[in-house]
Amino acid sequence: MNRPSEENSVRQEFAYDAAGSIATNVADGFTMVAVGDLIVTRPLTKGQDQGFGVLVKILRNADVTFGNMETNIFDVRTFKGSPQAEYGGAYHVSLPELGPDLKAMGFNLVSYANNHAFDWGLEGMRETSRVLDENGIVHAGVGENLAQAGAPRFLETTRGRVALVSFATSFTPMSRACDPAGGAPGRPGLNSLRLKRSTVIPAEMLKGLRRVRSALPDSIPNRDDLDAVVLAGVTYRSGAKAGYSYQPDPRDVRAILRNVRQGKQFGDFCIATNHGHEPGNWSQEPPDYEQSFAHRLIDAGADAYIGHGPHRLRGIEIYKRRPIFYSLGNFIMDDLRTPVGADMFDAYGRDPRSHTDAEVTVSEMSEGYRTDPGFSDPVFYDSIVTVSRFEKNQLTEIRLYPIDLGHSKRFANRGVPRLAPAPQANVILERLKAMSKPFGTHIAIEDDTGIIELPPSSS
Structure with a gap:
């Protein structure tokens, strides 16, 4: 059975x-x-x-x-x-x-x-x-x-x-x-959900980055990856279109x-x-x-x-x-x-003795999060x-x-x-x-x- x-x-x-x-x-x-x-x-x-x-x-x-x-x-x-x-x-x-x-x-x-x-x-x-x-x-x-x-x-x-x-x-x-x-x-x-990010660039650019990496004093001799270059902690890969790729x-x-x-x-x-x-x-x-x-x-x-x-x-x-x-x-x-925190005053060049929380918030919304555009x-x-x-x-x-x-x-x-x-x-x-x-x-x-x-x- x-x-x-x-x-x-x-x-x-x-x-x-x-x-x-x-x-x-x-x-x-x-x-x-x-x-x-x-x-x-x-x-x-x-x-x-x-x-x-x-x-x-x-x-x-x-x-x-x-x-x-x-x-x-x-x-x-x-x-x-x-x-x-x-x-x-x-x-x-x-x-x-x-x-x-x-x-x-x-x-x-x-x-x-x-x-x-x-x-x-x-x-x-x-x-x-x-x-x-x-x-x-x-x-x-x-x-x-x-x-x-x-x-x-x-x-x-x-x-x-x-x-x-x-x-x-x-x-x-x-x-x-x-x-x-x-x-x-x-x-x-x-x-x-942790993501591993790679920066995708054209193959010719990757060759240039490989030369930069090889010239640095901490590069590892005889280590070559034709598909990727790790430079200053960032992984670069070749692709047809520049952008970012993620691996969960x-x-x-x-x-x-x-x-x-x-x-x-x-x-x-x-x-x-x-x-x-x-x-x-x-x-x-x-x-x-x-x-x-x-x-x-x-x-x-x-x-x-x-x-x-x-x-x-x-x-x-x-x-x-x-x-x-x-x-x-x-x-x-x-x-x-409110309050926005002392670190945000520093991040946007404001002084809590002369600027208000609202002025910091407006600066953050117009200037953006780090490299992303703000909310203007x-x-x-x-x-x-x-x-x-x-x-x-x-x-x-x-x-x-x-x-x-x-x-x-x-x-x-x-x-x-x-x-x-x-x-x-x-x-x-x-x-x-x-x-x-x-x-x-x-x-x-x-x-x-x-x-x-x-x-x-x-x-």
């Missing part, structure tokens, strides 16, 4: 769809609202902006409403931690009132693995997690060790149990979590795929989400590794892949009838942070709210609502979203349409709204 293999026995415990992924298992009418970065420093629902109130109605009218939590939450007057020497480009912080306000907006699921999660150290991360927990906002991506940071977290809804696996490719070096090993304890931090760490890939699989096995719907700025905020195209990795995540059980980080929109792909959002840009960029370009203030609807466990429609974050407004009123007026909405959707076309995605535009429709599946 033949006994089924262990692998087949395991597979029999889960339902698989026609594409070979663990099947979605939500009630008809399940909707997911997904937006990008939440850079918010004050409660907004009690304000007088009626345009924002219209968006809140969209956020509340969904089973799961997701955003990337890129702000720490605590009262700086009683806070026991301190701003860190390593920070994500700015010290993001908001008052504790933000917790109930995010809940009032409709958010019930947020990612927290990003380059700002440890701006205020371990104490800031723990306090933010506490506030989110107190307000019933499920979050993932950080923890007391890597196992906790990488683990799926679950949101219970009336139409299904939603798992979230959050990771980041852009993070400060000291914020990466690790597990215990030998006699050493684990390290609190975030769930990371296989250990991190394995762990993330496992956690996505586990999230789907214990849930009905699984979201995988990544915070990454690669190749830079200047790029409207995702890095070269991301498409294949997003596909692998969906193959492992993810029902949606949501990218954020570069603060600008990138294209949308539908893979195996599941949405891939390569970047949803900003949803709120209400960046009235209106493109960073154009974004969308996505509403994905599922019927019979299949994605049937995605609605895209263009939003305007008020680039032309004065500093104190900038960054709060509202539905974009018709001319601007059309510009946003046409740009998104062009960026999504290489992925085979067709976006129709009706009444200033983008629509991606999928025909009923025969499976």
